[in-house]
Amino acid sequence: MITQTANAEGIVGLIEDIFALHGADSYLGEEVTMAEHMLQAAHLAEQQGESESVILAALLHDVGHYANALPPEVLMNGQDNRHQVSGADWLARFFPAEIVEPVRQHVAAKRYLVAVEPSYRACLSQASLDSLALQGGAMTEEEAQAFAQLPQLEAVIKVRRLDDAAKVAGMQTPDFAHYKPMLQRWVLAAG
Ligand SMILES: [Fe+2]
Known part of the structure; x- marks a missing residue:
């Protein structure tokens, strides 16, 4: 569980602790662990030449599972833990909107893509x-039209597709330490 007392200096270390402590947790019925999933998403972003903010949003997109009073297993028991909201609200204290909003919208982006892209569901x-x-x-047509107006729409969709792709058993990726300097730069950039 993420404490609410982290400060900007401690935030990267705290995220590192989350990966170390909870990274081996299973990822909601997928064939990868939570840490493998988030590291794969970041790695795929990097391989695709995405910006640092997209790479970091991909790395952090599911961190809200640990910023929430409800454990991730709750989602599998028929209850939505709204991890995208708790994660984004927590990250917003340390990171700018380019990173926070794709995290906040990654579940809505799935609902959006299912509505507007016939091949997406597959x-x-x-x-x-x-x-x-x-x-x-x-999403309904009305919801999808409103969603399409999001200022970060492009990054939101990218992170959603990275999330969907980052479920490959056995994929080799850099470990968390690889992303620490990048994270540190963006904490500082956020002030
Ligand atoms: Fe995910």
Whole structure:
């Protein structure tokens, strides 16, 4: 569980602790652990030449599972723990909107893409499809139109697709330490 007392100097160390302490947790019925999933998302972003803010949003997108009073398993028990909101609210104290908003919107982005892209549903894992229903299902046309106006839409969609792709058992990635200098730069940039 993330404490609410972290300060800017301690935040990177605290995130590192989360990866170390909770990284081996299973990821909601997927074949990768939570840490593997988030490291894969960041690694794929880096391989695709994405910006640092997209790489870091991918790295942090599920951290809210540990900023929430409800454990991640709750999502599998038919209850939505709204980890995207708790994660984004917590990260917003230390990081700018380019990183925070893709985290906040990564669940909504799934609901959006299911609504506007007919082929998207086929690339979702079974666990992702199961949670989609709990998260509200496909957006209505009205919801999708409003979502498309988000200032960070492009980054939001990128992080969602990275999330979907980062579920490969056995993929080799750099470890958390690789991202520490980048994280530190963005904490400082956020002031
Ligand atoms: Fe994820």
